[in-house]
Amino acid sequence: MKLMVSVKRVVDYNVRIQVKPDGSGVVTDGVKMSMNPFDEIAMEEALRIKEAGNAEEIIAVTIGEQKAQEQLRTALAMGADRAIHVEVDEDIQPLTAARVLKALADKEQPGMVLLGKQAIDDDQGQTGQMLAALWDRPQATFASKVDLDGQKAKVTREVDAGLETIEVDLPAVVTTDLRLNEPRYVKLPDIMKAKKKPIDTTSLADLGVEAAPGLKVTNTAPPPERQGGKKVESVDELVSELKNRGLI
Amino acid sequence: MSERDVMEYDVVIVGAGPAGLASAIRFKQLNEELEVCVIEKASEVGAQILAGAVIEPEPLDELLPGWRDNPPNICVPVKRDEFRVLRKGGSSRFPTPPQMHNKGNFIVSLSAVCKWMAPQAEELGVEIYPGFAAVEALFENDKVVGVRIGDMGVAKDGSEKSGYTPGVDIKAKLTVFAEGCRGSVTKQLIKKYKLDEGKSPQTYGIGFKELWQLPEGRVEAGKVMHTFGWPADKMTYGGSYIYHLDKDRLAIGYVVGLDYEDPELKPFEMFQQLKHHPEIKPLLEGGKILSAGTRAIVEGGWQSMPKMEMPGALMVGDCGGTLNVPKIKGTHTAMRSGMLAAEHAVANELSPEGYDALLRGSAVGKELKRVRNMRPGFRKGLWPGIVNAVFETVTFGLAPWTLENHADWSSLKKVNEYTPPERDFYQRDLPPKDRLQSVYFAATDHDEDQPIHLHVLDTDICVTKCREEYNNPCTRFCPANVYEMVEDEEQGLHLQINSANCVHCKTCDIKDPYQIINWVPPEGGSGPNYQNL
Numbered sequence: 116m117k118l119m120v121s122v123k124r125v126v127d128y129n130v131r132i133q134v135k136p137d138g139s140g141v142v143t144d145g146v147k148m149s150m151n152p153f154d155e156i157a158m159e160e161a162l163r164i165k166e167a168g169n170a171e172e173i174i175a176v177t178i179g180e181q182k183a184q185e186q187l188r189t190a191l192a193m194g195a196d197r198a199i200h201v202e203v204d205e206d207i208q209p210l211t212a213a214r215v216l217k218a219l220a221d222k223e224q225p226g227m228v229l230l231g232k233q234a235i236d237d238d239q240g241q242t243g244q245m246l247a248a249l250w251d252r253p254q255a256t257f258a259s260k261v262d263l264d265g266q267k268a269k270v271t272r273e274v275d276a277g278l279e280t281i282e283v284d285l286p287a288v289v290t291t292d293l294r295l296n297e298p299r300y301v302k303l304p305d306i307m308k309a310k311k312k313p314i315d316t317t318s319l320a321d322l323g324v325e326a327a328p329g330l331k332v333t334n335t336a337p338p339p340e341r342q343g344g345k346k347v348e349s350v351d352e353l354v355s356e357l358k359n360r361g362l363i
Numbered sequence: 364m365s366e367r368d369v370m371e372y373d374v375v376i377v378g379a380g381p382a383g384l385a386s387a388i389r390f391k392q393l394n395e396e397l398e399v400c401v402i403e404k405a406s407e408v409g410a411q412i413l414a415g416a417v418i419e420p421e422p423l424d425e426l427l428p429g430w431r432d433n434p435p436n437i438c439v440p441v442k443r444d445e446f447r448v449l450r451k452g453g454s455s456r457f458p459t460p461p462q463m464h465n466k467g468n469f470i471v472s473l474s475a476v477c478k479w480m481a482p483q484a485e486e487l488g489v490e491i492y493p494g495f496a497a498v499e500a501l502f503e504n505d506k507v508v509g510v511r512i513g514d515m516g517v518a519k520d521g522s523e524k525s526g527y528t529p530g531v532d533i534k535a536k537l538t539v540f541a542e543g544c545r546g547s548v549t550k551q552l553i554k555k556y557k558l559d560e561g562k563s564p565q566t567y568g569i570g571f572k573e574l575w576q577l578p579e580g581r582v583e584a585g586k587v588m589h590t591f592g593w594p595a596d597k598m599t600y601g602g603s604y605i606y607h608l609d610k611d612r613l614a615i616g617y618v619v620g621l622d623y624e625d626p627e628l629k630p631f632e633m634f635q636q637l638k639h640h641p642e643i644k645p646l647l648e649g650g651k652i653l654s655a656g657t658r659a660i661v662e663g664g665w666q667s668m669p670k671m672e673m674p675g676a677l678m679v680g681d682c683g684g685t686l687n688v689p690k691i692k693g694t695h696t697a698m699r700s701g702m703l704a705a706e707h708a709v710a711n712e713l714s715p716e717g718y719d720a721l722l723r724g725s726a727v728g729k730e731l732k733r734v735r736n737m738r739p740g741f742r743k744g745l746w747p748g749i750v751n752a753v754f755e756t757v758t759f760g761l762a763p764w765t766l767e768n769h770a771d772w773s774s775l776k777k778v779n780e781y782t783p784p785e786r787d788f789y790q791r792d793l794p795p796k797d798r799l800q801s802v803y804f805a806a807t808d809h810d811e812d813q814p815i816h817l818h819v820l821d822t823d824i825c826v827t828k829c830r831e832e833y834n835n836p837c838t839r840f841c842p843a844n845v846y847e848m849v850e851d852e853e854q855g856l857h858l859q860i861n862s863a864n865c866v867h868c869k870t871c872d873i874k875d876p877y878q879i880i881n882w883v884p885p886e887g888g889s890g891p892n893y894q895n896l
């Protein structure tokens with residue numbers, strides 16, 4: 116079986132996000148970019164499935180600018196066998212991403228497509244679900260445990276009320292949650308070897324995919340600045356302070 | 364334990380700063396067959412580089428002709444210089460010392476310059492690996508044959524975590540150390556090969572920097588200002604730099620000589636005070652900080668430069684101390700020393716022998732020799748220092764003497780032998796409020812479950828001798844509040860090391876009066892993530 120893993124280039128989780136003065140988006144000039152952490156977990160899970168002998172090949176896919184190849188190289192260094200870069204310069208919306216992955220799934224026929232449950236840049240959290248619908252295959256989202264059993268996968272999901280275990284027929288879409296695994300450290304010799312692994316480059320047009328311009332970002336604003344706290348001496352003072360501010 | 368992989372190269376370069384990258388590029392330009400790799404402890408190239416920075420462009424012109432058509436993202440030609448001596452509440456303008464004339468120079472972010480140089484090196488075939496720290500040199504028959512990379516996935520107590528990955532050994536015919544100021548592997552090698560024998564002790568400063576986004580129209584792009592004097596007292600060497608960038612951005616910073624005497628001195632507080640000087644504060648009010656950081660700066664100059672070669676290896680840049688202090692510039696000399704190292708090695712079958720003499724006789728050596736007496740002149744205080752500097756300038760550094768440097772850790776006075784000067788500081792209201800808030804602007808990150816990378820060899824001293832003699836100066840000189848003396852029922856009074864806050868400035872390794880703090884690299888990729896500093 117083949118596994119397909121989608122990885123997205125996002126602003127690194129350590130970066131203090133700054134909104135552009137004109138509100139048109141966030142500053143990415145000089146900012147560190149990395150693989151979306153949830154995608155790293157998806158990648159790690161694929162590696163574990165392969166290492167357990169349940170898959171033969173892992174294909175990493177990214178949709179994005181030329182530089183997104185850096186994230187594909189990371190996926191290859193982690194252990195993906197080959198990579199596909201769908202080169203697009205504009206921001207990608209979930210529906211477009213889902214259409215691309217559907218087109219690639221038709222072509223590559225993977226037994227499972229693994230994605231992060233969301234990307235930490237826009238936190239949309241829709242791509243996996245949309246892909247399952249377009250591809251007309253089962254979905255197991257927010258996975259915290261994945262067990263393969265022949266043509267089926269048993270997946271534990273993190274839901275509001277606790278954990279839920281479901282069984283899906285393969286091929287299926289799995290989106291990964293934080294607790295599924297801890298991604299491995301990339302080894303230096305593997306980074307070197309990854310430079311020699313193949314990356315196929317393609318485009319929306321090549322795949323016959325139409326971009327979905329459904330969403331439009333009208334404004335980006337930072338959260339309001341936290342007002343400094345104030346220490347009060349007594350309960351009375353606290354009550355009067357709350358009253359003064361119209362909070363009680 | 365898993366097997367340790369070995370990788371082999373012709374040349375391995377430790378550190379992707381201006382020195383390391385310039386060297387790597389030069390190696391490949393001179394011989395494209397050479398296999399050259401650069402390792403860097405930061406999570407990406409430039410993420411732990413911090414400088415003013417006004418740079419002299421000549422080495423870049425030589426190394427990357429045509430770079431001016433494809434400049435790094437911050438690159439503002441200097442338009443004018445201003446030099447002031449501050450006192451509390453006011454200042455006097457002084458003629459700009461000749462070393463500080465910056466016509467033809469550029470204001471850049473050195474962090475961004477390195478990030479911009481790295482892909483150009485890669486295009487030439489250099490392999491660059493950020494996220495990997497060299498922890499020690501490898502030896503064969505007493506000769507350096509490469510470096511060992513730190514292990515990943517070790518728990519705080521030293522046990523192996525599930526993802527434990529042993530670091531590789533990188534072997535090379537020639538190892539080039541480019542670790543920057545107070546390099547941790549370089550420090551071991553200087554000791555092992557006695558490279559500082561017959562030299563003056565190395566000296567340092569602690570340098571702060573903040574990058575500000577200011578309200579429209581306030582910044583005068585290309586203006587360069589330096590100050591001396593307040594908030595430093597007469598006996599403390601301290602000065603600020605204020606560089607006006609484009610896009611309403613301003614770089615402001617402060618350097619305090621680590622040869623200060625006052626055990627109670629708080630270098631971070633001095634920087635914050637400087638920002639509140641009535642001639643500086645209006646510039647910043649209403650703006651916001653984009654990023655901030657701290658890094659030690661090497662100040663020993665010519666007489667403190669160790670022998671720059673040893674069997675199998677060379678040093679380039681500030682790990683050897685090639686910085687020109689009166690200019691407060693080390694980038695051009697770091698780059699030149701890196702290029703020279705490559706030129707020498709390629710011409711001599713990768714042998715380091717003779718590089719030290721070549722460097723001393725080169726433009727870098729001449730430049731450093733000429734200004735060698737400037738910084739030590741300030742040991743007697745600000746005004747004698749300025750008088751000496753004027754003398755050294757008019758005599759072109761031809762005086763027959765060389766003033767000695769003294770180790771910074773030895774200059775600290777004991778609490779009971781020292782009366783701190785009246786400081787009379789301002790009430791502060793500009794950000795950051797305190798050191799922890801400043802660390803937040805450095806975006807520093809360390810996995811908490813890893814061994815503490817600040818080795819304090821004897822923590823009993825902290826509660827006994829040091830408390831009495833110096834009142835635990837580490838709790839004040841560290842810019843990131845890593846060291847705290849805390850008291851609890853279990854351990855009583857003891858030193859707590861908040862190592863996750865560390866910004867890798869190396870000040871503690873330098874200034875601790877008992878020389879028992881040893882900074883070692885944490886897990887690769889840990890530490891500050893500077894943006895455009």
Ligand SMILES: Cc1cc2nc3c(=O)[nH]c(=O)nc-3n(C[C@H](O)[C@H](O)[C@H](O)COP(=O)(O)OP(=O)(O)OC[C@H]3O[C@@H](n4cnc5c(N)ncnc54)[C@H](O)[C@@H]3O)c2cc1C
Nearest residue numbers: 378380381382404414415416417497543570680681693694
């Ligand atoms: C506050 C301040 C202001 C300054 N202003 C100016 C200025 O205006 N103009 C100017 O020209 N110069 C300025 N400098 C000096 C300048 O920053 C240095 O001279 C220059 O950075 C030296 O270059 P380098 O390559 O030797 O070292 P660095 O730039 O320090 O680079 C060393 C690199 O090696 C990495 N490294 C270190 N140890 C290891 C290890 N064990 N394993 C792997 N990687 C490692 C580090 O992370 C870093 O990336 C300033 C310095 C400071 C602190």
Ligand code: SF4
Nearest residue numbers: 841865866868869871
């Ligand atoms: S612990 Fe040492 S190296 Fe780290 S920030 Fe503090 S003084 Fe600098």
